[in-house]
Amino acid sequence: MILVEKREERGVEEYKMELKLIEKTENNVVLELSNTNESEINTLRRLIVSEVPTMAIEEVEFIKNDSALFDEILAHRLGLIPLTTDLKIFNERDKCKCEGKGCPLCQVEFTLVAKGKSTVYSSQLESKDEKTLPVFGNIPLVKLLDNQELELIAVAVLGRGKTHMKFAPGVVYYHHKPILKITHDAKKLEQFKDKYPKTAIVDGKLDEKTLLKDNLYEACEGICDELLKVDYEKNKFIFHVESFGQIKPMEMITVALEKFNEKIDDFVDALKDKKSTKK
Ligand SMILES: [Zn+2]
Structure with missing residues (x-):
């Protein structure tokens, strides 16, 4: 050093x-x-x-849940959705000026309303903050049947991976x-050719650049030290x-x-x- x-x-x-x-x-x-x-x-x-803190859903209030999933399971699934996070705006709740009561500087509210036969996706979460949104809109949350309804309010906060991995x-x-x-020994390579991954050999030679990419060399180590x-x-x-x-x-x-x-x-x-x- x-x-x-x-x-x-x-x-x-x-x-x-x-x-x-x-x-x-x-x-x-x-x-x-x-x-x-x-x-x-x-x-x-x-x-x-x-x-390193990120936003994730921490509290869910269910107004209606006719789906086959219990509230707890659905709340857990909601918590695992990665949310885009602006660390310049938000504070961790316990360090916020509101002293943990919850305010627009430390939490974001989401609503979700779905009805009838469908799969409910993360993209259906309506955020009150335009910068805090699901990173992936295509995460399936639950399936609803005819006449089934889902209505909920969820609150996302900043948290750290050490308290729950959903914040990692x-x-x-x-x-x-x-x-x-x-x-480069063509004879030797011919002898061991079948033992190496096919992609490791480029133009009849073991290629350094290819071997380094995605750590392919690990699969080739020990086959032939020469x-x-x-x-x-x-x-x-x-x-x-x-x-x-x-x-x-x-x-x-x-x-x-x-x-x-x-x-x-x-x-x-x-x-x-x-x-x-x-x-
Ligand atoms: Zn606050």
Whole structure:
């Protein structure tokens, strides 16, 4: 790790993790992280999954429910619908100015009315906030028969994955950066050809780019060490962040880093308090 700056006033040494963007799509980001270690990377992973808040339905009031599903089951299904989240607008309810009573800055109301033979989908939820909407409109919630009715009011709030996984913004995973040593030996490859996935061989050769894509090399490791040997870099990691759609993957990372800094500052302050009380 590289020591960047010594913040003497706080007594904290800062280290800089190096970051390289490898792939970026709307809901997916792949980064190469170096000058770091497993514990830091895993802390970042845990913070993204459990501390980055998103909106999800938390309370449901049923006015009518003739469907075959119990209220509790339907409420649970509603809670699992990912909702687009604007973290600049909303506060977590317990930290809001309304002191947890509920206001337009910490909750969004949805209504749903359906009647007659049909499948009810997430797109039928009417939101009172134009920015807070189901990410996917085609999630089936329940089936209704003739003359059956469903009417409900649902309230979505900001919450964190550590209280319920429905608030988790996505999935995060990482692995050490692989180093592929490929030897082009046509005879040998012919001998082992059937053991490798068909897609791994391009123009009669094991192709590095293809092997790295979607971690295909993992399926090829150990088949023949003379053709392909996989080593891993100790301090370099490939870090995958996939969003469920509530917020963008880059926002997931930046918010998690803010939480990381907050936690470290809290820790340092707690240590200082302890020292001063000892005196
Ligand atoms: Zn509020």
